[in-house]
Amino acid sequence: MNPALSELQGLFPPGRLLTRPGELAPYASDALTAFRAQPLAVVLPESHEEVVEAVRWCVRHRIPYVARGSGTSLSGGSLPVEGGLVIGLNRMNRLLRLDPKERLAVVEPGFINLQVSQAAAPYGLYYAPDPSSQPVSTIGGNLAFNSGGAHCLKYGMTSNHVLAARVVLPDGQTVVLGSESLENTGPDWLGLFVGSEGLLGIVTEITLRLLPKPEAYHTVLAAYDALEKAGQAVAAVVASGLLPGAMEIMDALAIEAAEAAVQAGYPREARALLIVELEGEAPQVEAEARYLEEVIRQSGAYEVRVAQSQEERLKIWRGRKAAFSAVGRLSPDYLVQDGVVPRSKLGQALAEIENLSARYGLRVANVFHAGDGNLHPLILYNGRVAGELERAEALAGEILQLCVRLGGSITGEHGVGMEKKAYMPSMFTPEDLEAMQRIRQALDPLELANRGKMFPGDHPPHRPPSGPHPLEKAGVIARE
Amino acid sequence: MSETQPLRPTSVAEVQEAVRAYPRLRARGGGSKPALSTPQNGQTLLEMGGLRGVVEYDPSEYVVVARAGTPLAEVAALLAQHGQYLPFDPPFLAQGATLGGTVAAGLSGPMRQRYGGVRDFILGVELVDGEGRRIRGGGKVVKNAAGFDLPKLMVGSLGRLGLLVELAFKVFPAPKATCTLEVAFPRLEEALETLYRLAGSPIELYALDLVPPATLVLRLGGLSEALPARLERLQSFLGQPGQLREGEAEVAYWQGLNDLGHLGAGALVKVALTARRIPALERVLGPAPRRYLCAGNLLYLAWEGKLEELDALLKAQGLSGLVLRGTAPQPQIGIDLAQVFARKVAAALDPQGRLA
Structure with missing residues (x-):
């Protein structure tokens, strides 16, 4: 041996x-x-x-x-x-401490994201970052990749919810970055570490910040006969001064897939669905709902549903959360992309993606976090057809270049990893990348x-x- | 103090030249935090006010991009025209504080209670490192996971890891209406108990301050039609009506606190902590004027005595502080936060210690 x-x-x-x-x-x-x-x-x-x-x-x-x-x-x-x-x-999966009074949880890296909120629930608290992988993904992985989710415009990403971390550095030394305080009196070393994709060390203990669960939710599902109208509705919601917890859009292909998978009761003939969720203190949410109703009414939605119960709310979300894996029913294979554009460029980005889809002869389903401009085009292809995977990858690459050209990013929440490292030079100059390399080395x-x-x-x-x-x-x- | 004439760059290229030409530099924006921006030991002063102006602002994006020397007041006024604000509520607007100085010092104000501090709103950064290299990190969109998070690293970096030249922030719609409730308690213990109850409740406060000895100052904000009902609920949660501030007087009250001048003369110090540490701290701080912000996560205090005494006191409490105004050999006091991760990253960005 x-x-x-x-x-x-x-x-x-x-x-x-x-x-x-x-x-x-x-x-x-x-x-x-x-x-x-x-x-x-x-x-x-x-x-x-x-x-x-x-x-x-x-x-x-x-x-x-x-x-x-x-x-x-x-x-x-x-x-x-x-x-x-x-x-x-995965074996380092203990909840080491839950302190409801100080509103924090200390976990090992293999602890599962969703279990943080489950552990905090009896105290009226929850852990805000909610990547769709949250039933299985671990806090250590979430931290390494600065995971996002559907609520990032209002609440930020994983980095905004990590208070401290015990880190094994690449030379084997141990440091603690951050503290239990939300404030700091020197450089934000922890801020640099979170999202460093495992290049700067391994976390073995993480202190997470918990938030009080919102008192009330108001969830609206609006159906449109054109994707563009849903995009404009998002712009109108933002212009009205509202700050929803989440705004999500699904296009026709994604709706079809979600319906086939979980029967969320979506209007099947819609060209686009918009989900908007307000959350907060009940009187405030009720007042905001009236403004939202007016904005949605003027946005040209042909059907609007408001969740009347927690059950109806979860049903609306079930379709959205299932959309990705559901697309697997429509196609033998698919690639998931993750890019960001400025919110005002959403319409333009979607139109260009549609053109690219036609040019490459590959179907693209769109499901995205509209509130923060985070696109998730799903590129459908058949791996058994010679050359289709390569075409799908080329199309995915063009979408990323498009995001950069429109002033956005090559990744909103999936990270660079293997998949996007070739696109880093389109977003950063050689000097920028060299500086990051110097820190790493x-x-x-x-x-x-x-x-x-x-x-x-x-x-x-x-x-x-x-x-x-x-x-x-x-x-x-x-x-x- | 300074052995050379101050430099006044008006472009990034001039900042780069300055870094390459001078062995030791100290940047200054508006000079509102003199303990952090006064040159010492042969440092050459770099006045950053020439790098000024908003570069991009589209209200519908909730993003503003500006040169680092731009005064906060200029940005705040522009945002206010569109019903938006800087949610981390930075101090020293009227004293000429700049975006760059605010990020480098890592300073937020009372309203950070609602949505977070400066680290939670910085999106992108452009800086000149200790070798004169121009580096960008982050981006100009509200969600981004590409590359190392250099923007967050710069928060609290005190100009020692790089000279900030351009910054991008997430901004939010400002509350349409606000009101403030001041509630006095017989003892600190009771004030703290209520502070914890509020912080763990779904009541959304824009500010949750503790004014020693035992008064809570709570700010509500949102749609004006919902505010009366929310205020009533808050009062019933507290079990007492408290003293209410509304309208222009309420806005003026918070504006009056922005310069931290209410704390009086003496050295001005920021301390990072949690509410748990307050009882022990209150026993030893004596008469020093002070105010705890953000449910006990942030303390601003004025110290009339020797800073060495405060340094020792903070060390004994296991806390760290930052001197903003006053004379100390080092602005960072209290427990030593240095560790190997910090030393190595600092050496990567400023190997010759030009900015140290």
Whole structure:
């Protein structure tokens, strides 16, 4: 046996050190199934000290590594480094402390996003970031990729809800970044760390901020005979001075898919649906609802429904949350894109995506967080038809370039990972990227931590045909 | 103080030249936080006021982009014309504070209670690092996950990781109407208990301040037609009517607090904390004028005595502070926040310590 591996055997007991091909297979890819790579081994630490040991072993043997939670990354962020170590954090899944009075939760990195809100619910509190992967994705992964969700315009992303983190740096040293206070008296080191995609270290303990649950919700579903009208309605809501918790749009193809999957009761013939949700103190929400009603009425919606109960509200959201995996019913394969445009350019972006779809001869379904301009075009293709995957990828690339051209971003919430690193130079200058590299190399001169991600220029790994992730097939995760 | 004449760049290129030409630099915007912007030990002063003006503002985007030397007051006035505001409520508007100085000092005000502080609203940054390189991070849209979050890193960076030249912020619609309730309690314990109850409730306050010894100042905001009902609910939650401020007097009350002048003379210090630390702190702070903001997460205080004493006092409490006005060898006082992550990142952006 490889001497490095036998040393690892001394650090991790059998069952928590995986080296056989059959054991490693589930770790070969994440939710971006187009990429696949074979790690040397997987370790499953159960403590901070074991993470430190694993990282130090990697440094001693110059072996690159990636930390992994549930593997729901849509950008290939938790793809193994070929021949490297996977540090699986799912066993570090304890809630260490819940302090309702101070409104914070301290968790290990493998703790599941949705379980934070479940644990906080008896105290009238919740954890705001709600990526669609939240039933399975872990807080550690959410932190590494600064996950978003449907409520980012008003509440921000993961970074706005993390107070402190205990971090194992790429050289094996441990630091604590941040504190329990919302304020700080020096550079925001934690702010830099969150969203660094596993390149600057591994978190082993995270302090999260909890918010009081809103007292009341007002959820409106509006149907339009044109996508453009839904986009204009969003602009009108914003112009009215309202600040909804969420504004979501689905186009005809996405509506069709969602209906087929979960029968949310959406108007099937609609060309576009807009979901707007107000939330807050009851008297304020009631007053805002009257303004919203007027704005929606003037926006040319041909049908408007207001959820009259919590059940009706959840039904409206069920269709929206199911839309991504539901698109799988319409097509053997699909790619999920994640780009951002300024909200006022939504209409233009959608029109151009429609043109691109026609030019490439591939259907594109659109589901997006309209409130923050975050587009999620789903590009439908058949992997068995020669060249279709490549066409779909080329189309996806054009959409990203379009987002940058319109003044937006190549990713709103999925991160750069493997998938988008080639597009970083379209958003950042060589000097910008070099500065980020300098920061990375200062902390990780050997470039061991999640090597090959975020920065352009590294070799792509093996590319077998894509298809749904096993967890996705089982309906456990959704691509968003 | 300064051994050389101040430099007054009017372009990013001139900032780059200055960094390359001088061994040690200290940036200054409006000078409203002199402890952070006064050159020391041979530093050359860089007056950033020449990099001024709003670059992009489309109210429907909720985004404003401006050069770092732009006064806050100029941005606030422009936003107000469109019914919007800077939700982190930065201090020192009338003292000429700039966007860049506010970010570098990492300062927010009472209304950060509602939606968050300056770190929660910064979207993008352009800076010149310690080698004179021009670097951008973040973007100009409200949601973005591309690359390292350099904008957040700059919050509280005190000009030591880079000289800020352009900044992008998320902004929000301002509340259409506001009112303020002042509620006095017999003892600190009771005030704190109510503070915790409020902070954990769905009542949405624009400000939740504690004025020692035991008074809470609460600001409600939103649609005017909903405000009376919400005020009534708040009063019943508190179990007492409190003292109400409304209309122009209410707006003037908060404007009057913006310069922190109500704290009086002495060194002006910001302390980061949580409400849990307040009882112990209250026992040792003596007569120093002070006010706790944002449900006990932020303390501004005026210190008449020696700053060394406050430094020791904060250390004993396990807290960190930042001197904004007053003479201290180092503006960062209290517990030492230095660690290896910080040292390495600082060395990557300013290897020769020109900005240190």
